[in-house]
Amino acid sequence: MNEGQPLPLEEQITLLELVDRVLNKGVVLTGDITLSVADVDLVYVGLRVLLASAGTLDRMALESREGAAA
Amino acid sequence: MNEPAVFTALTALYVYGVVPAGTRLALPGAGVEASDVEILEAGDVAAIVSAVPIDEYGDESLLRHLNDLAWLQRTAQAHEAVLERALGTTTVIPFRMTTLFAGEPTLRVFLQERSEVLLELLRRFEGKVELGVKAYLERRATEPSAADSGRAYMLQRQAVQEAARDADVLAVKCAQESHERLATVALDARANRAQPSELSGRSEQMLLNGAYLVARGDTQLEEAVRDLEQRYAERGVTYELTGPWPPYNFVPRDLAAS
Numbered sequence: 001m002n003e004g005q006p007l008p009l010e011e012q013i014t015l016l017e018l019v020d021r022v023l024n025k026g027v028v029l030t031g032d033i034t035l036s037v038a039d040v041d042l043v044y045v046g047l048r049v050l051l052a053s054a055g056t057l058d059r060m061a062l063e064s065r066e067g068a069a070a
Numbered sequence: 071m072n073e074p075a076v077f078t079a080l081t082a083l084y085v086y087g088v089v090p091a092g093t094r095l096a097l098p099g100a101g102v103e104a105s106d107v108e109i110l111e112a113g114d115v116a117a118i119v120s121a122v123p124i125d126e127y128g129d130e131s132l133l134r135h136l137n138d139l140a141w142l143q144r145t146a147q148a149h150e151a152v153l154e155r156a157l158g159t160t161t162v163i164p165f166r167m168t169t170l171f172a173g174e175p176t177l178r179v180f181l182q183e184r185s186e187v188l189l190e191l192l193r194r195f196e197g198k199v200e201l202g203v204k205a206y207l208e209r210r211a212t213e214p215s216a217a218d219s220g221r222a223y224m225l226q227r228q229a230v231q232e233a234a235r236d237a238d239v240l241a242v243k244c245a246q247e248s249h250e251r252l253a254t255v256a257l258d259a260r261a262n263r264a265q266p267s268e269l270s271g272r273s274e275q276m277l278l279n280g281a282y283l284v285a286r287g288d289t290q291l292e293e294a295v296r297d298l299e300q301r302y303a304e305r306g307v308t309y310e311l312t313g314p315w316p317p318y319n320f321v322p323r324d325l326a327a328s
Contacts, residue, residue, distance in 0.1 A: 015146065
């Protein structure tokens with residue numbers, strides 16, 4: 001979904017915090033007033049995929065550490 | 071009198087938010103798509119705007135952009151940076167990213183028609199900022215030890231189940247207590263749904279995803295977070311404070327509905 005390099009995890013979290021506000025909150029104008037009517041829910045599909053894979057990597061790293069300790 | 075029709079057709083006005091009339095803010099090249107940021111006044115209120123190429127924001131290209139992480143990051147950061155510059159000197163009603171008006175006349179009409187509700191919001195937010203607080207619980211895995219008998223195995227299993235139940239109880243109690251405590255030192259408070267770890271990108275469980283409206287420079291919320299941190303640190307809870315933000319969580323979702 002993203003043409004560029006994947007973002008470092010820290011940056012993804014900061015981005016999520018920001019995107020959660022700028023896209024999910026704030027005044028939303030509906031009806032004919034504004035031009036943009038894109039369904040922003042779709043954004044989260046992309047973000048979730050990306051962050052899910054980062055989360056999976058994290059969990060895998062954690063589990064392998066725990067596995068080594070056991 | 072001839073309008074340059076080409077330009078009129080190709081640009082739209084991106085609105086970052088609304089500020090009181092008389093606000094001075096000119097940020098050349100600091101807006102979305104490296105646009106110039108200007109103020110458009112109408113009566114007692116004003117909008118922070120940039121002229122942007124309309125074809126970048128049509129439904130199709132906007133959707134493509136929003137799913138391009140680099141574009142999303144760039145645009146979200148520009149949107150926020152502009153609002154933060156304004157927040158540094160005045161009161162701001164933040165609009166959702168990618169709010170677009172066809173042109174000056176439409177925007178002026180909107181500002182004039184909604185001036186009453188906009189002014190009321192500006193009064194409400196004067197001298198206030200939003201702070202974000204998230205709390206996370208690190209669930210500790212119980213160390214498995216070699217069980218040398220059936221009884222020892224059963225005891226071990228019981229201990230693991232009890233630990234999980236305790237963690238669930240702690241999660242609910244800590245989330246509630248934290249939000250209540252923080253709300254007492256805030257002017258307004260919102261508890262948003264905790265993000266699942268797939269979205270938060272962290273292995274810890276998010277307990278609290280709160281937003282708090284406070285007077286600018288008020289340190290009570292920060293102190294309350296530190297208190298909570300001390301109280302819950304031993305149980306594996308950490309807190310994350312962000313902001314100051316424009317009051318994103320405290321504006322009405324739709325002005326028409328307010």
